[in-house]
Amino acid sequence: MKTGSCLCGSVAFSFPDGPEKVTACHCSQCRKTSGHVWAAFHVPLADLTFSRDGGLSWFESSDWAKRGFCNTCGSSLFYQMKGEATINIAAGAVDEPTGLTLTRHIFVADKGDYYSIGADGADQIEKY
Ligand SMILES: [Zn+2]
Ligand SMILES: [Zn+2]
Structure with missing residues (x-):
């Protein structure tokens, strides 16, 4: 299992080993929400488990x-397309390694x- 959290720890989660490839999105929405570039990977929604989600909005x-x-701390953590069975997790939120x-x-x-x-x-892909 891999673990991750926001900066303050009010949101903490885990998911099974497996995801390896991270995509960095340079669109204006992702730059606004992350402060620079939104880098994320996806897992099946059912694979994401929360140990703490009191701070999640x-x-x-x-x-x-x-x-x-x-x-609480403002960390950007997830991106989810409506109706999709997967969820994108911020690479920077994942604990190392x-x-x-x-x-x-x-x-x-x-x-x-x-x-x-x-x-x-x-x-490098122009759009998507
Ligand atoms: Zn937090
Ligand atoms: Zn984007």
Whole structure:
């Protein structure tokens, strides 16, 4: 099992070993919500178990998705498409060793104007 939490610990969760590939999204919504770039991976919703969720709140960020965050410390934690049986978990929330590797940048055409995406070996996709 892997574990993760928000910064203050009001939200803590676990999921089975397995996810390895992380996607970094550079769209404006993800930059706003995360403070820079939203890097996440997905697991089946049924695989996500909460040991603490007292601080968990959800924000409907678009007609098609909602974002989970800690209402005490503000950590961005989850992204879920409506009606999907999977949930995206913030890579930065996972405790080390994560076993994760960033393999893909998406919405690079929408990236912020204040940085460059370095040649880190990960694929770069204009939109999605
Ligand atoms: Zn917190
Ligand atoms: Zn995005």
